Amino acid sequence: MSISVKDLTYIYNPGMPGETKALDGVSFDVADGTVLGIIGHTGSGKSTLLQHLNGLIRPTSGEVYIGDVCITEKDVKMTEIRRRVGLVFQYPEYQLFEETVAKDVAFGPHNLGLSEEEIDRRVKEAIELVGLDYDEIKDVSPFELSGGMKRRAAIAGVIAMEPEILILDEPTAGLDPAAHRDILSMIRRIHDEMNIILIFVSHNMSDIVEMSDRVIVMNEGKIVLDGTPREVFSRAEELYGMGLSVPPAREIIELIKSKTVGFESEALTIDEAAADIKNHLEAARA
Amino acid sequence: MIRDITLGQYFPGNSVIHRLDARTKIIATLLYIVELFVVNNFWGFIIAGAVLAIIIAVSKVPVKFIFRGLTPVLMIIAFTFFLNIFMVDGRILWQWKFLHITYEGLIRAFFMAVRLVLLIIGSSMMTLTTKPIALTDGLEKLLKPFSKIGLPSHELALMMTIALRFIPTLMEETDKIIKAQQARGSDFESGNIIQRAKSLIPILIPLFVSSFRIAQELALAMEARCYHGGSGRTRMNEIHFHKGDAIAAVLMVLFLAVIIASRYIPTIF
């Protein structure tokens, strides 16, 4: 599976008050198995872009290909696209509605018209995959769960559709640190086990570094930077100029670099930073 | 889709109409609605339509925007139209089994439809040209005299302010929930009427839950800022009548006279 986005432009409320050009000539390709992180300040068009990838929004102009299907054409079969591209919205727990967690997770598979056994299998697998105990939770009302668990249940509802591409819009927004870590490692596990394309939006630069093979930076509806985390975060000045930042470890490294002659480092994580500092100190002592 | 509903929305501007006192516009709108039911012939509707057209032109609100607000209620208008066509007795023009169309029915249906369209456009002109806050302030002032006989004018106005304030929020919320359920493969566009009604459940339940959450947060925020009802509250911006309002009042009386007179113009129908 691959994604190809060609010259995508989208305008909200054209010709009305509140007309907004949310996307402006966005193009990129994503290869199979990639973990793609998207960053950009609020209102830069990230959510709008994600909604184009499973046909929830039709572009003002431009094309989106999923595999070799052009999903922006008039008469594509939307259920098929929705099955292949799973989209988890921001705060997905607000979309829960069934009496029990199991029924809620089964909602997507039901809509796909699968057999009862197949639905049961998928529901069980999805609930386990997001790190919840199926037997314990299947008959519980989703409204009784804690915040982090609600979010996992909601994500399971999308996983159960067994998408070939999984997209998550700010999956860790508003969670406490423990739930944050859990969701992140869960996403990692889903990617590795299902072997899919994973696209996620985050404002946490450390998460972006930890998870992504590739990072896209959006600003005012355009892609302004696109590359590996190392490439993108070496452009600290530009990122700060757009109201973004670099991972905290890199911030410290930059500070040390500015005050220490002969210290070189491109570290992005705490481990890398520690190793580089140790090397430098040892070299200095020798 | 859901965002296309412009009923009750405000269209920012600085026209003469925008600058009128909210009270003037509320009274004018009520008067206009009453007048629409005073009208009983073709001429009256022409005059009422022309007056509305002038108001729209002066307000500089795009016509496209106004008509977009009409689309959600089109079904209701069509329904009353057909009900009137078939229900009124009189000179029969066409008949099939128990169904019949009469001359009187046709005229009545047509008048009713025009009346509804003018009524909706007329009242949306009020909301389109008045900030919700000004509207409820105006309403509160107009209702003030009735608080002597126990009408909770401040509470009513506050309820309206909150309702108006949260219409866009709830629409946004609805839009988000619809999209989230669509992403899970739910389909609102096909199937018979029962299937379609059923497909609303995944939208309505999250919407209710969200509404309660929003309401609770709002109540907390109001309490945190020591809100304790209307008695003794003063306003930051007092509203006043201006010269424009006086002119508007004169025009309103004139318009009323013309409308009443129009009843006596002989028509071809």
Ligand SMILES: Nc1ncnc2c1ncn2[C@@H]1O[C@H](COP(=O)(O)OP(=O)(O)O)[C@@H](O)[C@H]1O
């Ligand atoms: N439903 C909508 N109607 C009108 N404008 C919108 C809507 N959703 C987003 N926008 C506008 O489009 C722009 C991009 O928004 P969005 O894609 O949500 O950005 P992000 O997810 O990066 O914060 C913003 O200016 C926002 O105000």
Ligand SMILES: [Mg+2]
């Ligand atoms: Mg967003």
